[in-house]
Amino acid sequence: MMRKILFILTLGMLVTSCIPTKNLIYFQGEPTSKNSVYKIVNESYRLQVNDILDIRIKAEDEKLVALFNQSQIQSNQITGQVNEGNLYFNSYTIDRQGNIRLPYVGELNVLGFTEKEVREKIEEKLSSFFKDINDIFVTVKLAGIRFTVLGEVTNPGTLVLFQNQVNIIEAIANAGDIALTGNRKRVAVIRKNTDGTTKNYLDLTDVSMFDSASFYIQSNDIIYVEPLKQKSWGTGTTGSQTFTTIISILSLVTTTILLVRNL
Numbered sequence: 001m002m003r004k005i006l007f008i009l010t011l012g013m014l015v016t017s018c019i020p021t022k023n024l025i026y027f028q029g030e031p032t033s034k035n036s037v038y039k040i041v042n043e044s045y046r047l048q049v050n051d052i053l054d055i056r057i058k059a060e061d062e063k064l065v066a067l068f069n070q071s072q073i074q075s076n077q078i079t080g081q082v083n084e085g086n087l088y089f090n091s092y093t094i095d096r097q098g099n100i101r102l103p104y105v106g107e108l109n110v111l112g113f114t115e116k117e118v119r120e121k122i123e124e125k126l127s128s129f130f131k132d133i134n135d136i137f138v139t140v141k142l143a144g145i146r147f148t149v150l151g152e153v154t155n156p157g158t159l160v161l162f163q164n165q166v167n168i169i170e171a172i173a174n175a176g177d178i179a180l181t182g183n184r185k186r187v188a189v190i191r192k193n194t195d196g197t198t199k200n201y202l203d204l205t206d207v208s209m210f211d212s213a214s215f216y217i218q219s220n221d222i223i224y225v226e227p228l229k230q231k232s233w234g235t236g237t238t239g240s241q242t243f244t245t246i247i248s249i250l251s252l253v254t255t256t257i258l259l260v261r262n263l
Contacts, residue, residue: 023184023228027207044114045142045164048193051219053092053100053110054143055122059136068103068126087160091143104129115140147217149175151225152182167216168202168209171223178204183226189214190222 022028047053059065092100098111105125110118119140127133144160154176161174168189178184184204191198191214200214209215217223 023205024180026184026204027210028205029207044116045218046112046114047094047098047110047118047142048219049094049096049098049111050146051094052087052143052146053094053118054087054139054141055092055100055102056139057122057126057136058139059130065136068105087143115142142219145217145219147171147219147221147223149223149225152179152227153177153225154179165216168204168214168223171217171221172204172225175223178225181228181230183228186226188222188224188226189217190224191218192220193218 057065099107144162146160148158187202
């Protein structure tokens with residue numbers, strides 16, 4: 001009778017503790033086409049608090065525009081990588097009121113505006129300093145997309161990607177991919193904007209997640225990968241790990257029973 005009970009317990013632990021393959025495979029199912037995806041891809045990003053802007057003003061008279069140019073981001077000549085320290089100190093960070101402070105121009109509200117709209121606002125402000133606004137060239141770029149990845153990933157932390165657009169796959173890949181114990185079916189994207197805080201879940205095992213409004217992340221997003229229940233059980237994530245754990249438990253139980261009988 002005891003052997004039957006042990007066999008049933010062992011079989012039950014093996015079945016429930018191993019992570020099924022279907023929970024580890026990304027993008028299952030057939031892709032679909034939706035208009036919402038086109039809208040997301042083509043919709044301009046609107047600036048928010050703590051975003052960093054790289055603003056540069058060019059003209060034939062370099063000495064004149066040098067008065068306005070605070071942003072001079074230097075990159076590593078060998079790797080071409082931008083130094084994040086220089087980026088923070090030499091660019092324009094949007095404050096809690098949604099403003100940036102430009103030399104000689106003063107406070108300029110940019111919260112909720114696109115890069116193009118901010119460029120046009122700056123050109124309008126500079127028109128009072130130049131005879132012909134066409135003599136200068138203004139560029140405004142979001143200086144990287146900053147986001148934080150937490151939970152069951154290989155390298156959790158805050159990352160900055162110097163791109164105009166970053167999707168959830170790129171974000172997780174830069175964090176070292178989801179660990180074996182991570183729940184690919186419940187990846188949370190936490191986003192704070194002018195309307196409040198939102199929390200949306202993505203199922204990365206389902207190809208339809210490409211149609212989600214949270215597929216493209218925004219600056220300052222927090223991505224959290226929940227752990228699978230197998231991690232809290234501590235029996236192992238693979239069949240061999242689970243089998244080894246069960247053998248150890250059974251050996252301990254058998255030894256204890258033998259010791260009790262010999263007393």
